[in-house]
Amino acid sequence: MTQVMTRLNDRAWLELNLSNLRHNVAVLQAAFPDECKLMAVVKANAYGHGAGKIALYLNDLGIDAFAVATIDEAIDLRNQGLKADILILGYTDASRAEELFRYSLTQAVIDYQHAEELAAFNLPIKVQVKVDTGMNRLGQSYQDYDQIANIFSFEHLEVTGIFTHLSVADSLMEADVEFTRKQITRFYSLIEQLKERKIPIPATHIQSSYGILNYPELRCQYARIGIALYGVLSSSNTPTRLQLDLKPVLALKTKVALVKNAKPGEYVGYGRAYQVKKDTTIAIIPIGYADGLPRSLSEQQCDVLINGSRAPIIGRVCMDQHMVDVTDIPHVKRGDIVTLIGKDGTEEIRAEEVAGHADTITNELLSRLSERIERFLTNH
Numbered sequence: 001m002t003q004v005m006t007r008l009n010d011r012a013w014l015e016l017n018l019s020n021l022r023h024n025v026a027v028l029q030a031a032f033p034d035e036c037k038l039m040a041v042v043k044a045n046a047y048g049h050g051a052g053k054i055a056l057y058l059n060d061l062g063i064d065a066f067a068v069a070t071i072d073e074a075i076d077l078r079n080q081g082l083k084a085d086i087l088i089l090g091y092t093d094a095s096r097a098e099e100l101f102r103y104s105l106t107q108a109v110i111d112y113q114h115a116e117e118l119a120a121f122n123l124p125i126k127v128q129v130k131v132d133t134g135m136n137r138l139g140q141s142y143q144d145y146d147q148i149a150n151i152f153s154f155e156h157l158e159v160t161g162i163f164t165h166l167s168v169a170d171s172l173m174e175a176d177v178e179f180t181r182k183q184i185t186r187f188y189s190l191i192e193q194l195k196e197r198k199i200p201i202p203a204t205h206i207q208s209s210y211g212i213l214n215y216p217e218l219r220c221q222y223a224r225i226g227i228a229l230y231g232v233l234s235s236s237n238t239p240t241r242l243q244l245d246l247k248p249v250l251a252l253k254t255k256v257a258l259v260k261n262a263k264p265g266e267y268v269g270y271g272r273a274y275q276v277k278k279d280t281t282i283a284i285i286p287i288g289y290a291d292g293l294p295r296s297l298s299e300q301q302c303d304v305l306i307n308g309s310r311a312p313i314i315g316r317v318c319m320d321q322h323m324v325d326v327t328d329i330p331h332v333k334r335g336d337i338v339t340l341i342g343k344d345g346t347e348e349i350r351a352e353e354v355a356g357h358a359d360t361i362t363n364e365l366l367s368r369l370s371e372r373i374e375r376f377l378t379n380h
């Protein structure tokens with residue numbers, strides 16, 4: 001009840017559907033081999049959903065491994081009360097070694113030198129070894145076998161994992177599948193070589209969301225799942241080997257601020273970019289690109305939902321508002337709920353649809369949803 005009351009006063013809000021999140025966790029876990037555990041990727045404010053709320057809820061469900069991009073994201077989660085393992089996937093300067101120790105965080109070491117720099121602080125720091133198997137982003141190359149083996153030899157560094165990242169796991173094109181298989185083979189051969197040197201092998205992980213959807217058979221201790229956990233795919237035109245029944249966690253809603261009529265020949269918005277062709281009813285919607293609604297949606301025939309019907313965005317998306325054509329929707333008035341992502345009656349606008357119109361992927365669309373928008377937990 002208090003939530004409903006708050007929403008009446010709110011400009012814009014995100015509804016986070018916890019039963020869908022719980023459902024996605026169950027569906028994903030059922031797709032892994034038994035020994036594999038879900039590492040929840042909650043970087044970038046849990047892809048815009050709100051990292052603290054999402055991580056604490058997942059931890060209550062029994063998820064005890066989390067990944068973020070930066071040390072400050074990790075410290076933030078500790079400060080909000082998350083006690084589970086947190087792996088920092090991105091680079092952290094060794095000058096912050098003391099904080100890694102104090103907050104009991106796990107740092108990905110991105111090459112041998114990074115390990116050496118962290119070890120120089122003589123603190124018992126947890127690390128995981130990042131191996132580059134072909135993406136040419138972070139990680140010591142799989143070919144530098146000695147350097148990787150040496151990362152295990154520092155007295156104070158506790159190596160709790162070794163992992164790599166696939167660069168085209170989302171593609172089922174033959175050449176891409178071949179490339180991915182090569183990355184996987186490179187990783188497992190490295191593991192075999194380390195075993196031959198009697199190095200105890202810590203937890204291994206390779207897959208992110210598309211890794212699970214296209215290579216579910218890999219036997220690792222973890223799968224690092226981001227976008228799929230939130231119930232969406234990166235884009236709607238990527239076929240996958242597994243089709244999981246994932247449900248979107250997030251809905252983006254706001255309310256009509258003003259309704260007005262325009263005559264043929266009048267213009268709407270900045271740059272006179274849209275000219276009215278027939279008598280038109282316009283609704284002014286109070287969120288814009290500063291809230292994370294991409295400006296590139298201007299004139300892209302992207303719709304919003306009002307009273308269960310679709311209304312197209314007209315004119316340019318502004319920083320704090322945008323305009324839609326509601327001529328074909330009767331009786332639209334101030335305060336009517338507007339759904340930009342989510343369901344209204346039988347209509348649904350999915351994040352994949354909006355991201356497609358904005359020429360991007362849902363990962364970018366969602367992770368840019370601004371702090372200016374309130375986040376509410378719901379159970380339905």
Ligand SMILES: *Cc1c(COP(=O)(O)O)cnc(C)c1O
Nearest residue numbers: 041089165208209224225226227
């Ligand atoms: C972001 C990220 C993930 C999660 O990717 P999704 O495609 O969202 O599942 C996994 N691993 C690494 C290294 C990442 O940077």
